[in-house]
Amino acid sequence: MQELGQFLPLILIFAIMYFLLIRPQQKKVKEHQAMVAGVRRGDQIVTQGGLIGKIAKVKDDNEVEVELAENVKVRVVKSTIAQVLAKTEAAKAE
Numbered sequence: 001m002q003e004l005g006q007f008l009p010l011i012l013i014f015a016i017m018y019f020l021l022i023r024p025q026q027k028k029v030k031e032h033q034a035m036v037a038g039v040r041r042g043d044q045i046v047t048q049g050g051l052i053g054k055i056a057k058v059k060d061d062n063e064v065e066v067e068l069a070e071n072v073k074v075r076v077v078k079s080t081i082a083q084v085l086a087k088t089e090a091a092k093a094e
Contacts, residue, residue, distance in 0.1 A: 035081070035084055036078045036079060036081050038084075039055060039058070039064065039078070039081065039084060040055065040058060040088060041055050041056065041057060041058060041088070042054065042055060042088035043055045043084055043085075043086065043087050043088055044084070044085040044086040045066065045081050045082075045083065045084050045085065046081075046082050046083040046085060047066070047076055047080050047081060047082060048080045048081075048082045049080070051066070051068060051074075052068075052085070053066035053067055053068040053074075054066065054067050055067075056073055059075065061078075062077060062078055062079075063075055063076070063077055063078060064076055064078055064081075
């Protein structure tokens with residue numbers, strides 16, 4: 001019984017760390033993955049490097065082509081997209 005009492009503070013600290021640090025970080029990662037998966041042509045984005053541009057083409061599951069200025073396009077890995085500034089409207093099915 002006394003041995004359990006010695007481990008109780010350690011278990012309590014782990015539980016607090018889980019709810020204050022680990023769980024919110026996992027939620028943030030899931031939200032970022034959903035945002036990145038939902039980008040499409042015409043969305044205005046900000047990369048982690050601070051570049052602002054418009055998505056010209058979604059190349060594949062891991063890469064997009066971003067137009068930074070007129071006739072200036074760069075290939076960007078999707079996971080480096082930090083924020084979507086403006087979303088384009090989805091085409092309506094008629």
